[in-house]
Amino acid sequence: MSEPTTEPSTARRRLPAAVIALGVTSFFADVGSEMIFPLLPVFVASIGASTLFLGLVEGLADATSSLLKLASGYVADHTGRKKPLVLFGYGVAALVRPLVALATAPWHVLAVRVTDRVGKGLRSAPRDVLIAASVSKEETGRAFGFHRAMDHAGAVVGPLIATLLLGLGVPLRRVFWLALIPGVLSVLAVATVKEPRAAVAVRSEQTSAASQRLSGSLRRYLAILLLFSLGNSSDAFLLLRAKDLGVPLVSLPLLWTVFHIAKLISSYFGGAWSDRIARPKLIVSGWMVYAATYLAFGVATKAWHAWALFIVYGSYYGLTEPAEKALVKDLAPEAVRGRAYGFYSFIIGVSAVPAGLLTGWLWQRWSPFVALAVGAAIATAASVALRVWSSSTEPGTPARA
Numbered sequence: 215m216s217e218p219t220t221e222p223s224t225a226r227r228r229l230p231a232a233v234i235a236l237g238v239t240s241f242f243a244d245v246g247s248e249m250i251f252p253l254l255p256v257f258v259a260s261i262g263a264s265t266l267f268l269g270l271v272e273g274l275a276d277a278t279s280s281l282l283k284l285a286s287g288y289v290a291d292h293t294g295r296k297k298p299l300v301l302f303g304y305g306v307a308a309l310v311r312p313l314v315a316l317a318t319a320p321w322h323v324l325a326v327r328v329t330d331r332v333g334k335g336l337r338s339a340p341r342d343v344l345i346a347a348s349v350s351k352e353e354t355g356r357a358f359g360f361h362r363a364m365d366h367a368g369a370v371v372g373p374l375i376a377t378l379l380l381g382l383g384v385p386l387r388r389v390f391w392l393a394l395i396p397g398v399l400s401v402l403a404v405a406t407v408k409e410p411r412a413a414v415a416v417r418s419e420q421t422s423a424a425s426q427r428l429s430g431s432l433r434r435y436l437a438i439l440l441l442f443s444l445g446n447s448s449d450a451f452l453l454l455r456a457k458d459l460g461v462p463l464v465s466l467p468l469l470w471t472v473f474h475i476a477k478l479i480s481s482y483f484g485g486a487w488s489d490r491i492a493r494p495k496l497i498v499s500g501w502m503v504y505a506a507t508y509l510a511f512g513v514a515t516k517a518w519h520a521w522a523l524f525i526v527y528g529s530y531y532g533l534t535e536p537a538e539k540a541l542v543k544d545l546a547p548e549a550v551r552g553r554a555y556g557f558y559s560f561i562i563g564v565s566a567v568p569a570g571l572l573t574g575w576l577w578q579r580w581s582p583f584v585a586l587a588v589g590a591a592i593a594t595a596a597s598v599a600l601r602v603w604s605s606s607t608e609p610g611t612p613a614r615a
Contacts, residue, residue, distance in 0.1 A: 232348040233357045235407045236300075236341060237364035242400035243304060244368025246311060247330075249376040249393040252467065254314070254323070257386060263320035274324065275331040280563030282335025287556020289340075291549060296340035297409045303337025304404050306330075308397030315390035339556040346543040346551060347410045352489055354543050359485010359536035366478035366531075370471055372396075377467065428554060432545040436557055438599045439538070442501060443565035445592025447573035447585075449473075452511060452524070455582055460517035473524045480532020488537035493544065494604035500533030501597045505590040512583035512590075 258267070286303075290296050310329045317323045342358075349357045379389050428436075453466055461469060488496050507527045514520060539558070546554035576585035 227353065229353070229357055229360055230348045230410075232407050232410060233345055233360060235403055236345060237361045239304060239400045239403040239407075240361055241364040241368040241371075242396040242403060243307065244365050245372040245375065246308065246393040246396040246400065248369050248372025249396070250311060250314060250390055252373050252470075253376060253386060253389070254327075257314070257317075258320060258323055261317060261320060261323075263323070267320050267324075275327040276563055276566060278328050279331035279335040279338075280560050282332060283338045283559035283563065284553075284556045286336050287339035287553040287559075290343055290552030290556075293340075295409055296344050296552070297404075297407055299340040300337045300344065300407070301401065301404050303333045303335070303341075305333070305401050306336070307333030308394070308401050311397060312391050312394040315387040338559050339552050342539060342542075342555040342559075343552050344407065344409065346539075346555075347548075351544065354540040355488030355493070355536045356485045358539040359481050359483070359488070359532070362481035362485070362531070362535045363478050366474050366481055368396075369474045370478065373467060373471060428550055428557070429545060429547075432542070432554060434603055435541065435545060435600075436561055438596055438603060439558070440561050440565060441599060442593055442596035443562055444569050444572070445589040445596070446504070446565070447569045447589060448566065451573055451577065451582075451585070452520075452527070455511050455514075455586075456517075456520035456524070458582065459514055459520045461520050469521065469524060472521070473528055476525045476528025477531045480529040481535060482532070484529075484532030484534075485536035485540075487533075488540050492604070493537040493541040494600055496537045497534050497541070498597045498600055498604075500530045500537070501593045501600070503527075503530045503533060505593040505597070508586045508590040508593070512586035 286299060290299060293299070307330050310326055310333070314323055314326045317326065345357050345361060346354060376389055379392065380386070384392075453470070456469060457466065484496070484500075503526065507523055507530065510519070510523050510526075514523065539555070542554050542558050543551065573585045573589060576588055
């Protein structure tokens with residue numbers, strides 16, 4: 215794969231077809247998912263489920279997804295091709311997700327959601343390997359930024375389509391069935407991906423023992439990421455805070471849409487920035503935006519504060535998500551890149567449970583300010599740790615298999 219000779223040429227270079235196709239895939243997959251997900255709480259309640267059961271559904275779904283992301287990373291490293299795993303993962307989700315329309319009992323929804331997350335878990339790590347293998351080091355951040363932007367675009371369009379359909383009088387269950395259309399389009403998009411030669415795994419018997427292990431530098435980076443994630447609770451708490459500040463219930467979906475637009479824009483530009491600025495510095499900047507925003511949410515007093523803070527908070531995602539994934543590629547040899555991305559996704563997914571429990575307990579036991587301030591403090595501690603780590607290593611240097 216040829217390397218760009220200058221930074222300006224990198225900026226002008228068109229992203230590879232595989233990256234664009236995977237971005238389109240993610241867009242349609244998220245359109246289908248977000249046509250259903252915002253409506254699930256109301257639907258589950260209508261068939262007799264409690265809020266506790268809803269929490270169980272999402273908890274088991276996220277746990278299943280996290281564990282399979284880790285497993286699929288290992289499989290991706292020992293499989294000749296990654297595309298079949300990605301195609302199968304998107305196919306399972308696309309076909310199963312609309313079946314929630316057939317649910318007549320709460321456990322039916324549980325089965326659909328868990329199977330949907332099986333698909334997500336299987337595809338995530340090998341998909342990230344495909345993106346990383348499709349571009350040079352100088353384009354990695356931009357590629358992941360484009361992919362995240364397309365993902366967030368789907369999260370904007372999906373709820374809008376569902377709202378339009380419901381407004382036109384389409385029954386709720388039919389809206390769920392119609393989510394099959396973007397799901398099928400996502401499978402067709404990923405089917406067009408031509409797997410780059412660099413994505414083919416090196417068989418374990420042909421590589422040295424050292425190349426089969428995650429490097430100490432990568433393990434320390436992931437440990438710092440775990441620290442940050444333990445304070446990174448669900449954004450649902452911020453929606454709850456927005457409601458407390460006076461944002462009307464009927465305006466919360468619009469607020470959520472504005473938030474995703476901010477994430478879309480910041481992800482697109484943040485990915486390109488991570489190819490020009492040292493990735494750890496950009497991640498630290500994003501984590502500090504997170505800390506400042508959480509503190510501001512804690513002391514906010516008016517509804518318009520929530521709108522402004524959600525827009526600022528969206529920039530945190532653009533500063534961190536593309537840079538974090540690009541940094542994994544920098545630190546992981548090709549032979550272990552699948553499990554590196556698997557561990558990355560697993561850490562973020564599995565830490566969501568303790569992070570949510572901690573924030574919820576502090577929120578209920580003390581106050582929203584205390585809960586949000588603790589999250590800000592953990593983010594600050596992680597930022598300091600990442601800064602110290604980056605000063606003692608060379609994370610910008612790509613690892614070699």
